[in-house]
Amino acid sequence: MLKNRIQKLRTEVKIDTQKLRDETIKALQELFTLAKSQAQNENLRLKQRQNWTRIAAYICQVINTIATRFDERQIDEDLAKLEELINEATAKTKTQTAGTSAN
Numbered sequence: 001m002l003k004n005r006i007q008k009l010r011t012e013v014k015i016d017t018q019k020l021r022d023e024t025i026k027a028l029q030e031l032f033t034l035a036k037s038q039a040q041n042e043n044l045r046l047k048q049r050q051n052w053t054r055i056a057a058y059i060c061q062v063i064n065t066i067a068t069r070f071d072e073r074q075i076d077e078d079l080a081k082l083e084e085l086i087n088e089a090t091a092k093t094k095t096q097t098a099g100t101s102a103n
Contacts, residue, residue: 021066021067025063025066025067031082032056035052035055035086038052038055039055048092051085051089055082055086055089058081059082062075062082065078
């Protein structure tokens, strides 16, 4: 009886983990699309487009990590780094836009 419960729990964990992995990858793919569009935005300076290209590449690395192995701690660290990169790029874009409209 206890063995059956453990097997059932393992099965549930695998299913939940796979569902979480799929949802996370889907959300990251959406972020990749947004980062890619920023990287291709000709209204941004080359340096800003390069930053967004780097973010898009990093998103791909995170997707690959999640697809090949599921380490919640590592994913959390990767997502924190991604958030930091996006915050930096967004702040620089806002500064650039404000500087352009002041001219």
